[in-house]
Amino acid sequence: MNCLELEKMAVTVRRDILTMICSAGSGHPGGSLSMVELLVATYCTQMHVDPKHPDAPERDRFVLSKGHAAPCYYAVLGELGFFDKAEFKNFRQLHSILQGHPDVKKVPGIDASTGSLGQGVSIAVGMALGAKAAGKNMKVYTILGDGELQEGQVCEACTAAAHYKLDNLTVMIDNNGLQIDGTNDEVMSLGNLHTRFETFGLNVIELPDGNDMQAVVYALALPTIPGKPKCILAHTTKGKGVSFMENQVSWHGRAPSAEELKVALKELGDGKIE
């Protein structure tokens, strides 16, 4: 996929996210919209996965540490054909495969069940370590929210990632600056994240605009430094793409009404590139 196609896919994914959450009447639009470029670029330009063989043992792996952004994950997997997009309308419904947080046992293409924050990097470290132990040439990707960096386990996991020299691991931080109760700084300041992750021993690539598809694609494609895990620190906009949701903490975990959805979809357009 070229960059224009990726951007088109990002629009489609954003439309899916909002439609899904609106039909469920609950869900997390803000953090789903902020990480669209990170996830689309990861799946479409980096990962070796096959929707027809979602469990292929040699496939690359992805862990959504910020599990509440499941709508974004489902939209990407659905658009790639891992399951029927008709499932979107069942999001969060009884017996649906699409729970509020990703479930490895239910959704083809999902590699880890998540939702309890701060745990994804450890699982990704285990996968990357397991790949090396089993002699598999497999790459592992994970996306974290910034709020969950307040969980101590993230420090444990990044320490281990550097210690084990996991150059088959890419940790992406969706730094949209907001969490449920306010801004990161209001709730619990995170300090200098670039320095923090560099101190752990990760190769930090900072993106001033993590919603710039070209920049994300470029960062993901940068060659790996042997023996170093890659960390993409992406400054993103929560609620990206919908003017009334952007940078609004209230849209962390609230569903748009049918009327709001209509306005949002109109703003997003149909994804056609002129």
Added chain:
Amino acid sequence: MAGGISYTVDETTKLSTAEVYAKALSDLALQDPRIVVLTSDLAKSTKIGVFEERFPDRFYNVGIAEQNMFGIASGMAKCGLIPFTSCFAVFTACRGLDQVHTDICYQNLNVKMIASHAGTSFGQAGTTHHSTEDIAIMRSMANLTVIVPADGLETANAVKAAIELNGPVYIRINRGFDQIVNDGMDYGFQIGKAVQLMDGTDLTIIACGSGVFQAVQAARELAFSDGIKARVLNLHTIKPIDREAIMKAVQETRRIITVEDHTIIGGLGGAVAEIIAEGGKACAFRRLGLQDAFSPIGLHEDLMSYHKIDANGIIETTRALMKLDFEEDDNWEDEV
């Protein structure tokens, strides 16, 4: 794929329970390349350091970071490996619980947790290092098998059986030496099947872990001094529980005492109580263990005595139970 191991009492008599576990796992790892070991700076304490000597590239010491360890184990299991975590019971069932719950049990992954220093066996270290709630916590986790071996050889059997089982397993062992209960490995150990060590018709003592040896001692003493015939069941698997053996004991002995180095709430005693209550057959019943309390510190044997889960405590409770005016009606039909 796990092959055989067979140790005699003589071979293992100088080894603590954890040392037998380390030996068994190392020998089995030679036969099964999927086995890897993780520990949280407890290679020496949990005795798994010998595995590291034999398989340095299959051994991961993640430092003092239990939550991370269980997450890593989850990821490694997803790559087809069989990770064994070697960690204190209290830091497995309490510190790492969220990760054990979500990353391992919920995803039904093939991780084996060896939880050492369980119960009050780390007695003098202090109550922060005791683990007297872990059976209750762990048996409430869906998908998880919970095993509490009585001695070193049973631990070796449990490790072997855990490898043969595809799914998460929690094996709870003590610090130091356990009194020998089994005179070999070949007594038909099977996950989910209680081992009857003594037969009797007056009451049944159901025990696990370090309580099993004490139960046998008590039963012998009761037979000798009181003429009481006690059945002793080693209920090494808490989940899946051997309902059949428990109900048979209820029907045939009408009195049950459970013995565990653990709180009486939700552990072995709680699990047995659930079976009895739903079984529809009345019986006299007592749970021995920590009576809704944290333990003081001391040597393990002194604490067993303090909590009345040693032979003397069991004998005392048995005598009291035998004196109860309990309905001895043999007609079960009217009680269903």
